[in-house]
């Protein structure tokens with residue numbers, strides 16, 4: 001299957017961040033967001049002072065979280081809850097902040113944390129307003145020590161659904177003309193809405209992969225340590241398969257409940273830990289012990305294999321996102337139904353094993 005590779009000039013530097021709570025931060029001087037042309041999604045223009053008031057003066061109790069290039073605040077506008085993103089107070093405004101605005105002001109989808117509006121009247125302090133995600137980041141849901149929100153990932157049905165929703169979001173980006181490469185797929189950039197639907201956010205590093213574009217040619221590799229494609233070492237190695245690799249890491253994280261890199265374990269890198277087990281046929285060992293492996297053997301084998309294919313070192317051998325979406329769609333049908341999960345009865349197949357007689 002073909003994939004898109006951006007043939008571009010050589011890179012200057014690799015920009016990465018070291019944890020899942022921060023992403024690669026290429027900082028540059030940038031101007032405030034410009035008004036979007038009329039053909040773009042309708043965005044609301046706010047006054048800075050109105051957004052400031054809506055966040056209670058950027059009050060700490062409205063702080064949703066901090067990333068490498070700014071802070072995110074909860075705000076009420078009219079009767080609607082929204083999230084207001086404010087770049088860090090450095091002298092230079094992050095390039096990623098503007099990039100996110102540029103990408104999201106042209107594309108809108110239920111698969112993304114969409115842009116709703118912006119304020120640009122205070123030139124040194126631009127703000128963007130995005131949809132509020134009630135259930136926070138997938139990173140927090142998977143790795144939080146507390147039981148808070150664990151229900152979102154308490155069954156294989158729910159986990160496969162989240163993986164499929166993100167795969168569809170990435171596929172949608174790759175199917176644009178020219179394709180958009182997100183470059184920072186990770187659990188911290190997956191946010192869960194009120195109904196626990198997973199949406200892809202943080203388009204700060206996303207890039208329109210137009211081969212003739214000077215921006216592509218001069219953009220050094222970036223991403224987050226642990227999710228970064230080892231094959232993406234120079235600007236000309238950027239391709240849609242870069243995102244496929246990061247998605248594979250995210251899928252291993254969803255499957256195992258382990259962080260992409262966790263120094264408490266040896267090996268600390270999730271690929272070095274999971275792939276040898278899969279190759280030795282010990283696939284059951286990679287599944288999150290908090291819920292145990294999927295009971296259905298074909299789901300157990302297939303899910304791990306999808307992740308293993310995505311993180312192949314050779315990018316030519318990685319699947320395209322369309323293929324991944326197809327596989328995960330098949331798995332959502334095989335995985336035990338939500339109804340069985342919610343009743344807490346377990347999988348009907350297990351009842352065959354346990355009780356010794358068929359249930360259907």
Ligand SMILES: Nc1ncnc2c1ncn2[C@@H]1O[C@H](COP(=O)(O)OP(=O)(O)OP(=O)(O)O)[C@@H](O)[C@H]1O
Pocket residue numbers: 017020021022023024064065066067068069070071072083113130131132133134136137188189191201202
């Ligand atoms: N739309 C939103 N709704 C609710 N919470 C959000 C929203 N956007 C971000 N957050 C919260 O704010 C935190 C910081 O988000 P932000 O996108 O700035 O950084 P990050 O993705 O965690 O890290 P980095 O930007 O360094 O990669 C997130 O982890 C999440 O908990």
